[in-house]
Amino acid sequence: MKSYWLNIPVADIKRTRAFYNGIGLEFHQGNSDDNMTGLKVGSQMLMFFNKSVLESRTGMSFTDTDDGNEFIVSFDLESNEEVDQLAVNVERSGGEVLEQPRQSHGYYGFAFKDPDGHLFNVIVM
Template sequence: MSRKIFVNVCTQDLRRSIDFYTALGFTLVEDFSNEQAACLRLTDSIYVMAVTEGFFTETVTNGVSTSGTQVVLALELGSREEVDEVADKALAAGGEKAKDPMDEGFMYGRSFLDPDGHHWELMWMDAAAA
């Protein structure tokens, strides 16, 4: 059975989030978006739901934390070049570098914070060499 994941991220500025994620290659799914949330498709099984803070607060029971990282979103990509391409797009679109690139030869990664401070890790790994 194929499953989908919808990662919900709280945003202070919905338009900024839409612009940021579409600059990275996500596709806005307008049928599942409104003034409170935007559905952004990365693949047929991975989506980001950028949700306004007010609406996000209504969906959780233990409050919304804005002090520090609560989750790291990790995404495997197809090559070192694709890691660099997506990371560079993120920085150009308003993200900021989270930490220095990691290069272990068989594994390569870069990270960024989106405009709302959500931590993303991009990585490529040569499974055969690992």
Template sequence: MQPLIFINLPVRDLAASIAFYKALGYRRNPQFSDETAACIVVSEVIHVMLLTHEKFMQFSPRPISDAHASAQALFCLSAESRAAVDERVARATQAGGTADPTPTQEFGVMYGRSYEDPDGHIWEVMWMDPATIAGEPASS
């Protein structure tokens, strides 16, 4: 079995956060959700746990930082094309997120943009030339 990745994020408004991630095309797993938390399935191995601040504080003694003012992590998901990168950022913006809180990355064989969710968590979306991933020389 492949290891599963659970990203735990503190959120101020659980219902609004669920709506945001569902608008991106992800689904909610009710088996791991209740009135204090929601499990959002991004892929077979990646899950985002949206936790109310009270619930999040049960797992960490550290104060919750304001993701709008500071960053502790940047999360990056791959996309199948440059157009898919742009489409994902557009969907996030339409769902209430903020487009491009970090600089666009344009390196020929790699293209990346980002969006910020309603709580300020930054998600990067990146496309890499499949030949580069396979270890082949970059096409010109």
């Protein structure tokens, strides 16, 4: 395999762009319209699609994140200070910090939900 990416269903692409830009991440300008947008993290892509687009392409419905989640995306940052700032940016941008940054299991980090309820874990390794 040459590469991989995640296709993540969202309710509103504009809200998704605003949230992730607000926490300090930038979207790839190439593959972006009102139904999808791509965010490069390190060398990998997170692709966000309007939920209805993914459902029509797959013929399946996706998990209601109010009832549960199927995965957690984890990010590795360089420093505790970057972790702390990201937690502030998540709250300012409309996400939900699930646990404040702290030392746990040998790592410093925190967990959050984006506006669509997707779960993320952020740590310093």
